[in-house]
Amino acid sequence: MTSRTAATALSDRAVPDPALSDQALPGPVVPAADRRAAGFRFASYGRALTGHGLRARLDPARARSVGLATAARDLLADAGPGAVLVGMIPFAPDADPHLYIPDSVEAAPLRAAASSSVSASSTPNPLAGLAGAENPGYRDAVARAVERIGSGDLSKVVLARSLDAVAGRDWDAAAVWERLHRQNPAGHSFMVRLPDGSGTVVGNSPELVAGVRHGRLSSHPLAGSAARQEDPAADRATASTLARSAKDLAEHAFVVDHIRTALEPLCADLDVPAVPDLLPTGQLWHLGTLVRGTLHEGLNCLDAALAVHPTPAICGTPVGAARAAIAELEPEDRGFYGGLVGWMDADGAGEWALLLRSAVLTGPIARLHAGAGIVAGSDPEAEHRETATKFGTMLAGLGITGLDITGTGANA
Numbered sequence: 001m002t003s004r005t006a007a008t009a010l011s012d013r014a015v016p017d018p019a020l021s022d023q024a025l026p027g028p029v030v031p032a033a034d035r036r037a038a039g040f041r042f043a044s045y046g047r048a049l050t051g052h053g054l055r056a057r058l059d060p061a062r063a064r065s066v067g068l069a070t071a072a073r074d075l076l077a078d079a080g081p082g083a084v085l086v087g088m089i090p091f092a093p094d095a096d097p098h099l100y101i102p103d104s105v106e107a108a109p110l111r112a113a114a115s116s117s118v119s120a121s122s123t124p125n126p127l128a129g130l131a132g133a134e135n136p137g138y139r140d141a142v143a144r145a146v147e148r149i150g151s152g153d154l155s156k157v158v159l160a161r162s163l164d165a166v167a168g169r170d171w172d173a174a175a176v177w178e179r180l181h182r183q184n185p186a187g188h189s190f191m192v193r194l195p196d197g198s199g200t201v202v203g204n205s206p207e208l209v210a211g212v213r214h215g216r217l218s219s220h221p222l223a224g225s226a227a228r229q230e231d232p233a234a235d236r237a238t239a240s241t242l243a244r245s246a247k248d249l250a251e252h253a254f255v256v257d258h259i260r261t262a263l264e265p266l267c268a269d270l271d272v273p274a275v276p277d278l279l280p281t282g283q284l285w286h287l288g289t290l291v292r293g294t295l296h297e298g299l300n301c302l303d304a305a306l307a308v309h310p311t312p313a314i315c316g317t318p319v320g321a322a323r324a325a326i327a328e329l330e331p332e333d334r335g336f337y338g339g340l341v342g343w344m345d346a347d348g349a350g351e352w353a354l355l356l357r358s359a360v361l362t363g364p365i366a367r368l369h370a371g372a373g374i375v376a377g378s379d380p381e382a383e384h385r386e387t388a389t390k391f392g393t394m395l396a397g398l399g400i401t402g403l404d405i406t407g408t409g410a411n412a
């Protein structure tokens with residue numbers, strides 16, 4: 001494993017990879033329609049992509065028989081020029097993806113997108129109850145994972161838990177999306193209606209798994225986190241401590257090593273910085289490494305995303321043992337949490353973000369998920385607190401403020 005001991009300089013870079021920021025999107029552009037009715041919204045790098053209607057759906061049975069990447073390529077080729085594939089891929093490899101080609105795709109600069117009919121300042125939905133803030137089962141699961149790591153089967157595993165926020169009336173997914181985006185415009189804000197219409201997956205991911213433009217690939221894996229502080233001096237001190245934390249650097253190195261091994265065969269050249277940078281979100285500092293390369297001819301953004309997914313930022317090392325540990329230690333199926341969300345065009349350009357800092361909105365219930373990387377020496381109490389901090393992104397997106405679920409006195 002690569003050792004990274006040097007602390008990196010603080011970076012306040014808002015956009016992980018400026019190379020993707022001027023990405024022109026193809027597809028028919030429709031006038032600003034009612035975005036509330038859209039089945040798909042994805043914002044990043046200065047513009048938002050909105051998918052209306054459904055032209056063709058990727059058949060999960062076909063994906064199982066020919067492979068997901070081939071099924072996606074074929075669907076785009078059949079759909080003809082200008083088509084864009086959008087949607088989500090679940091965490092479990094045998095679960096059905098929700099990928100489709102919308103009837104029309106609107107690609108709008110973010111400023112225009114933000115001034116849509118949806119008002120983020122609309123009256124917050126009153127919270128009627130919160131279930132899962134205190135989760136002793138999660139601490140037990142972390143302790144068992146640490147034991148397993150000690151026995152040598154496993155080096156790292158990401159364990160997640162859920163939290164239900166029940167409101168006085170149905171959640172308004174479009175308003176939640178917009179609030180999330182305004183709070184963290186540097187992240188990838190997404191909103192995808194579930195195929196059976198039962199609800200909407202919404203979130204703001206800080207993590208780009210694969211972004212491709214003109215054959216140039218970027219991936220910005222994150223792992224290793226610390227909660228942001230109100231006081232600026234304390235906040236910078238927290239970031240510096242994170243950049244020097246042996247535990248977090250080890251947790252991060254698993255991810256970078258995995259990405260390098262997975263992407264080297266796909267790329268003509270691959271640049272992997274020796275030390276991580278520091279990425280701030282509204283709630284957390286993360287260690288991140290911006291990996292860049294040139295994809296071999298014929299490969300696309302989804303090929304790259306599927307090659308690295310699931311990284312140890314969401315699963316673990318080795319992948320098989322980590323998947324088994326997750327299945328055994330997490331009480332519920334992850335669904336789309338921990339999967340991929342994004343889009344791709346017929347030229348292979350696109351973006352796939354890790355689907356996290358998210359919730360499934362079903363009527364008045366928002367089910368949030370958050371996980372933390374467990375390595376040798378992880379402390380169950382600290383990991384419980386870290387997941388509570390991670391819930392903070394979605395709680396803020398839901399308009400729930402002034403609530404401390406971290407037990408530290410800080411606002412989540």
Ligand SMILES: C=C(O[C@H]1C=CC=C(C(=O)O)[C@@H]1O)C(=O)O
Nearest residue numbers: 222223224225313370371372373
């Ligand atoms: C699993 C999550 O975060 C991952 C991404 C960044 C940093 C992480 C960490 O430091 O543990 C996690 O690996 C989550 O937000 O649910």
